[in-house]
Amino acid sequence: MAKTAEQIRGDLLRPVFESGAGYWLGVGIAGSMVLAGVFAFSYQVYHGLGVWGLNWPVFWAFDITNFVFWIGISHAGTLISAILRLANAGWRRPVTRCAEAITVFALSIGAIIPICHLGRPWLFYWLVPYPNERHIWPNFRSPLLWDFFAILTYLTGSTIFLFLPIIPDAAAARDLTRGWRKKLYAVLSLGWQGNPKQWHRLESAMHIMAIAIIPVAVSVHTIVSWDFAMTPVPMWHSTIFGPYFVTGAIFSGVAALILAMAFLRKFLHLEEYLEPIHFDNLGKLLLTMSLLWFYFTFAERLTTWYGNDVSEMNVFWTSIRQNFAPLFWTMVVCNLIIPFPLLAIKKLRTITGTCIASATIVIGMWIERFLIIVPALEHKFLPYAWGTYRPTWVEDTLMVAGFGMMGLLYLLFSKLVPMISMWEMEAGVRKAPLVRRPAVRFEPGGATAKARVADPEPFATDVSR
């Protein structure tokens, strides 16, 4: 890639400043999905949780499925970005920003769902440990409280991790814009001047965050799995759940990342930045995760089968042979049978191929979470207390709203920050140290005019080699 810094900035900032009708259509669709969710939630709060399909004994279903699903999606971004940064993989550069954004947004959605699912959602803050008029602390033995802290930590960490590399880009945008955007970028850039001391600090901070975020990410989905594994429910009470969930999370997260990248590539016209090599590399990672997922699923099922515990076998057979068999085998097809050839055969590991595989995996992993939760709750120990579950329109709408919210946040974010880190792309195309100057003034609505600004750094290198 022989693009100059000016070209890179022009290419990457153009979609930030210019929006077509398609963009607003997208915002409209995603926004209506979110509004539908707001309506459904209000309806639920007004009437009570009975408007959901939950019953005795299925007290969790779509709600927690979606919770685990979105927390899982959030595991691609920051984790992959951190690993690729630490490994100093050159091809990471156009991938990291959109991956980190997925994490922050998916995690936000994942964090909202457990609040909506409460019987009394307006009291969710009772999970926060603060000196209160109730004279009681939250119960630190409860996995839900661990969830609360793990998700909060991960959300804070990944927001910082997303924000740090935005600083230089925000400074560049600040120097190129006027009006409210200039004010906004002035705040976001935290007074960034681009001097060597600042670069040094930025890189140290990013390095620290990249290392710190990996154990946090692993802990988050382990703790999510413990919401199930810490209870004596058949097929939940399992030591394999921690790593099984982490694997599933990264699996679905990488799939979501590939889909998001393909989307950005098409609609923001980033063909020259998000190249087939990126999809190829992520496709290999997805293949690895697919096989790992199958390994865990196989190990879990086989040990349960050989264990032959009465209560566990009820859940086992209901998901493999009986009511849930269609869903179970759809999951296997979606997570292994379709993706495996698409990702294993080099000729098929194209952008289209990886996208098809990713789409089926996202569906398959949603089903996986549903199959972990519902069959087990339907068939606990006492057959007298067995039940069945069917969702209502309220749960369906809230689920759709989750996807709408992801789309909406992503679309809005793409108008504030370039979806590919400009300075990292620039750093990728030249050998000189990371010292740069503001060089391009952007004229909203027009072409990118080049107006050189006096260079504050005496040793700044010429980037247009």
Place this chain on the structure above:
Amino acid sequence: MPHKWAMVIDLDRCTGCEACVVACHAENNIATAGPDQAARGRAKHWIRVERSWEGEFPNARVRFQPVLCQQCDDAPCEPVCPTYASYHTPEGLNAQVYNRCIGTRFCANACPYTVRFLNFYNPQWDKPLNLQLNPDVSVRSVGIMEKCTFCVQRIRAAEIQAEGEKRELKDGEFNPACVQSCAPKAMVFGDLNDPNSEVSRLARSGRSTKLLAELGTKPNVTYLQQDSWQNGKNG
């Protein structure tokens, strides 16, 4: 010495009349769900009578087992509650503090006996049931969990009465509604810390079993039966 409240249910005596279920509803202000909601699995019965059939027709027999909160010593519902709504009292009761409950329903999932119930809607009573609400028991609002309390309001009332009269509680002085209403006297309630109480005596019986004992929840409800129907032998 603190009390340790426990119950013994003699399955060989139970006739499955469900008087305990009705008494429990009346005593504890348990709202009826109505046929439509009940069909959707929203019925609330703090105590239920499970039926199971043994043998093949015509040599079939039905066995009844009243199942209520087992008031476990190691209750799976307690550690999972983030707000201490599910709480172990010093007397070993498995309390549900309604005002603390935010409705995560984690306790209901964790309970292997499935004896916890969510208020899916605000409770309503068809007339004239609204006139028989028990003033000693709070009515639970939408979104919170509820379950058998061993009629804690009766326990408290008796304890306060005895304390006022400066005497010890007598065995059998009071009973939960289900025990009180059990015509064949299949249910016995009392203090397990008193070795001479009837409940202690019966709990030591050779017929005693615990429901799902293998889970290690240490229930305070003991079932008596001649031979375990789970073994497939007709007692």
